[in-house]
Each structure stands twice: as structure tokens, then as C-alpha cells.
Amino acid sequence: MSRSFGVGEDGRPLVKTSHRLRYMLILGSLTAFAPLSIDMYVPALPQMTGDLHASDAVLQLTLTGFIIGLALGQLVVGPISDSVGRRKPLLAGLALYAGSSVLCALSPSIEPLIGARLVQALGAAAGIVIARAIVRDLFSGTSMTKFFSMLMLVSGLAPILAPVVGAQLLRLTSWRGVFVVLTVFGAVLLFATVLGLPEPLPPERRSANRLGATLRTYGRLLADRPFLGYALSGALMFAGLFAYVSASSFVLQDIYGLSPQEFSFVFGANGVGIVLAGQLNGRLVGRFAERGLLSAGLVTSAVGGIGVLVATMFTLPLPALLIPLLLLVSSIGMVMPNASSLALAEHSTTAGAASALLGVLQFAIGGLATPLVGIGGGALSMGVVMACFAVAALVIHLTVTRRAPEGQPLEAVRV
Template sequence: MTAATADVTPARPRTLRYALILGGLSAFAPLSIDMYLPALPTMVEDLHSSDATLQVTLTGFIIGLALGQLVIGPVSDAMGRRKPLLAGLALYAVMSVLCALSPSAGLLVGFRLLQAIGAAAGVVIARAIVRDLYSGTAMTKFFSMLMLVSGLAPILAPVVGGQLLRATSWRGVFVVLTVFGAALLLAAAFALPEPLPPQRRRSARFGATLRNYWSLLRDRSFLGYALAAGLMFAGLFAYVSASSFVLQDVYGLSPQQFSLVFGANGVGIVLAGQINGRLVGRFFRERTLLATGLTLSTVGGLGVLLAAVFALPLPALLIPLVLLVSSIGLVMPNASSLALAEHPHNAGSASALLGVMQFVIGGMATPLVSIGGAASAVPMGTVMASFAVAAVVVFRTMTRPVRT
């Protein structure tokens, strides 16, 4: 990293406050995507709609999330982080209320699209704020700290949604998301000062924004780190979408046993993230830890595939599965830090591309897993192993060490 971006470490109380707020902002997307999935069958009946139409509410959210990040990232580079963030959080809270009150599937699709644009503000600006406040090893350590909150979100959201449905309807799930968005709006308004001074802001004109994105896409190293993170995210998507069928229908686990396995993997992500924060800068560089995480994920993915192909006992599947899922805690902090390291003056745009790649590539995993059906663990193992191997190939062929 350049001398102008030497490590910055704020005081401990502020660090904890930022970690809680930015971790919550980072969790917007997985919570909003996964928490209501267990309610889809009842929503079909309640809204007198079809499975295909209700699936569009998920597709619409993904589209809104991608477009929202691409727009809000450059806007935050020009206006500062607070105004776009507060506007996005307010939009998210209002749209969550309208989702809860939605009388039809068609309106729900529209509300979900707008809800996603609000959520995009939290996701993209959270990463940009980390780059504004930190650099070098301090940035990687902070991304590792965020794994305490954001790492658990994609794993536990479906479990939380399922438990909520025992006490309320699908509309209650959106009420909970409303409360979550409103709480973060208040926290950001009163406890998150503007991190981007006026002298560091950039133009958000359309031409300048396109040139900025083109410059990032031509940066081979940035693109390599972003693609590696996206491919790992796809492996996580494959696990989230297929593991319930594999572990319950194929291996015979009860819902309670599946929840324990699901939760244990979530804890594995968090522990790996905290180990990463302890090791980085003290014993290893970010690039070394990223390579280690990618290697572990590949070993885990191939182990899952072998266990599935040869119909090995459950422990032979669970051990490499834990290894692969937990490696997310090593990969994501280091890949994010290295991707953003050399882009301090357009962190919003760089964060937007980083996030879009994660969700676009990650979204490919679910249909790929479903092609093979749910009667075997082989489709899940094949997809997870393939994305893990692809991430290693991208890392080795496209990235280079960050300048020091």
C-alpha cells in the first residue's frame, strides 16, 4: 500500500461502535434475501399467486441490490457517505413497511425492488466507510471484526426466519426487517459521523462515473480479488440453497439437527474471521492468508464432492463442509481489503463493483445446484468444488501483491 495510506487505527470504543453499525449495514442483503424464504409457500396461498411470481420478489431484490450499489457507490464518492446512507436506510424502512402491508404479489415485487435499493446503500457504503477510516493491516483487521456480525447473517437468516414463522406470519418477518432498518437509521444518524472530507470527494457525473468503472474493470488485480471473493460467495450461496435438502432428505437429519449443523458452520465463519484478525500483520500478510483460505476452501469443496460421489457416511461430508464454509472468514476480509487498498479516492465505486460481483456471481449458484435435483449431494458438491477451484485459479493468474 502507498505511503499516503498508512495504517490508521481509531480509539477502541469508536472501533467497537463502528463495527456494530457497519456490521449491521453489511448484513442488510443476506437478512433481506434469506429471512423470508421459509415463508414463500404460505405467501403463495395468502396472496393468491404462483410460485413463479413469488420467486420474482427474490429476483427483483437482487436486481435492485446490484443497480442500487452501482448508483449509490459513485454518489457517495461525490456527496459524502452520510446523506446517501441515511436516505437509503429511510427508503429501506418505508419499503419494508409497505412489503408487510402488500395486498398483492405484483405490488410486493415493486416494493422489494425499492427495498433493495435502500439496502444497497447500507452494503456499499459500509465497505466504503471502512476504506475511508482504515488502510493497510488495520483495514483487514476491521473487515475481520465485521465478520462477527456480517459473517453470521447469510447462515442464520433462514433459521431466524423459520423461527419467526412459528410466532407470526410472513408479514411479521417484514415488520422485523422494518425494525432492523429503523434501528440502523437511528444509529447511523446519531453515532456515525461523516468519514469522507470534501477535499477527497469526486465528481458523480455520468461520464466521469463510467470512466471510473472502466478504470476499475481494467485494473487486473482489483478484478482478480473481486472475482475471487465473488466465486467464494457463490460457494456459500450453493451451500445455503442446497444444504437443507442434502442434510435432511439425503442424510436423514431432523430439522433440529440440521439447525445445529447450520449454526456450527456459521460459528466457523466467525471464528475464522477472528483468527484472521489476530494473524494478519503480526504473523502473515493479507495475501498469504487469502491464499490459505482459498486453498482450504478448495480442499473442503473437493472433500464434499468425494463424500457425495462415493456416498460416504455423514461425518465424511460434514468435516470438509465445515472447512469450506469456515474459510469464508479468511477469504472475505483479505480479498475485500486487497481489492480496496489501492482505491482510496473512489472507494464507493470500488465497493459497488466488489458487491455487485459477489451477488451476481453468487446468484448463479442456486440455479446450478437445482439443475442436478435434490436427491443427491453430488450437485451441491460439484458446484461448491467448482467455484472454489475457480477462485484459486483467478487468484493465482490475475492478482499481484499490493504496492508497499
């Protein structure tokens, strides 16, 4: 008889050890939808302007539309999954994603492509928000944090490797081929979910799906000081990663003179750093409190961010930049599992809505990073933005998520 990997709040075994790899691959892939859908086609934007006879500014609407759809989709799908269960809206979202990816590949002009990207984002949102909610359904306490750490094996590499994969695809095919690959990814994941991911939310644990109730749920979450603090800490770290992805190619290749192959190696090494930090976090959970591990990750990130700022401010040699970059980027693997677990810990009955807010904050704040890096241009802009986001994440964690005084109930520190 298989041992159980996770237990619910009532002590019931929920996930067998023999099934955890399957769950990890499926749920990790679901959380990778956004970076894959955004970063894989970014290298093709110059090619697309000519093929679609569109300006750069108009073509950017395909990215803007996707981010808007991702935010709206999560806000809608999260509460729906709390009401009807996770499986139905997840399967519908995956089917919508695969179908709209086909429309993206076949778009004859920019207007239908923008519309198809918006629909594609709605499908991707279901995968992202429901994956986190399923983890909360199946696990609690240190088991939840350990599983979030395991997901870093899959989801942690996506935002780092997606631009590299997209660039390599363009050597073999056009931008339309990138969307064909995304179609296949969505279809394979739909098939895997149908066969390998049963419904984790029983009817007795579901909540009513009414607009007024949904709005009140979001209001309670935003007024919950610990939830908001953990969510903002993770979102600010995510924004630092956005800044790195958007600016590092220019800084490392044009300023520090790395070849494309050398840059790919650095990019990949930082991705491996995220995975290793996530696995280290999984081993330390249970020996140390999640809050302490989150603090350690945020301190590491802040030190790395300040190091990047110093290196870019004084144009220090390349190793003086690469070491703090590795520290900052790798710390994502320790910050995100703990921040997500702590934010969702007290919201088992509204895990879908809580997961939705986590995702919306991540992409709303993360989306600020790219234009901020572009304002000044150059290495110093990257250093300033990454350092500010990393330090801000630590400050938010130390102030907003502070514990209640001894003997004082948690509600007393909620805003």
C-alpha cells in the same frame, strides 16, 4: 485519552479504540442487509403463494426484483457517496429501506410486493456498498484487513442464521411479520447511524459526480487486473456459500436423515466457524501478508470443496461430508476480509465505486449458484457446484492477481 484503532494514509488517527465496537456493530449490520432481506423470508414462500394467490414462478419475482435492485443500487450509490460523502446517501437508503419494508408487510397482492421489494433493495444497497467504503475511508493496510475481520463477527453469521431465524419467526407470525421485523431492523440501524456514525469522507477527498466520470471509473476498475482478481476470488467464494445455503437443508435432512434441530445445529456450527476464522485472520494479519492469508483461505476452501464433492459422489458417511463442509464454509471468514482489503487498497479516492463493483460481482455470480444446484438436484449437484466455485476462486487468485515481476511497475500487469 483514548488510543487510536486506525490511521489514515497520512498517519492521522481516525478511529479511537473506545469506538471500534460501535463501528463494528453498525457497519457489520449494514453489510448484513442482503442476506437478512433474502433469506429470512424464503421459508415463508409456500405460505405466501396461498395468501397472495400467486404461482411459485411469479412469487420468485420478489427475489429476482430484489437482486436486480441490489445490483443497480450499488452501482448508483457507490459513486454518489464518493461525491457527496457517505452519510447523506446512507441515511437516505436506510430510510428508504425501512419505509419500503412497511409496504412489503402491507402489500395486498403480488404486484405491489414486487415493486416494494425492488425499492427495498435500493435502500439495502446503500448500506452494503457504503459500509465497505467507510472501512476504506477510515483504515489502510493491515488496519483495514483487521477491521474487515472484526466485521465477520456480525456480517459473517447473517447468511447462515437468516434462514433459521426466518423459520422460527414463522412459528410466531406470518410472512408479513417477517417484513415487520425487517422494518424494525432498518429503523434501529437508521437511529444508530444518526447517533453513532459521523461523516468519514471530508470534502477535500470527494470526487466529481458526473456520468462520464463514473463510467470511466468503472472502466478503470474493471481493467485493473489485481482489483478484478481479488473481487472475482471473493465473489466465487460467495457463490459457494450461496450453493451451501440453498442446498444443504435438502441434502442433510432428506438424504442424510438429520432432524430439523440437528440441521440447525450443523448450520449454526458452520456459522460459528466463519466467525472464528475471521477472528483468527485478524490476529494473523500483520504477522503474515494479506495475500498469503488469502491464499491459505482459498486453498482451505478448495480442499473442502473437493472433499464435499468426494463425499457426495460416493455417498460417504455423514462425518466425511460435515468435515469438508466446515472447512469450506469457515474459510469464508479468512477469504472475504483479505479479498476485500486487497481489492480496495489502491482505490482510496474511488472507494464507493470500487465497493459497488465488489458487491455487484458477489451477488451476480452468487446468484448463479442456486439455479446451478437445482439443475441436477441431490447431494452430488451441491458437491459439484461448491467444488467448482471453490477451485475456480483459487485458480483466479493464483493467475489474475499475480504480482508484477521484480522491478516492473504494477500498471504493467493490468489488462
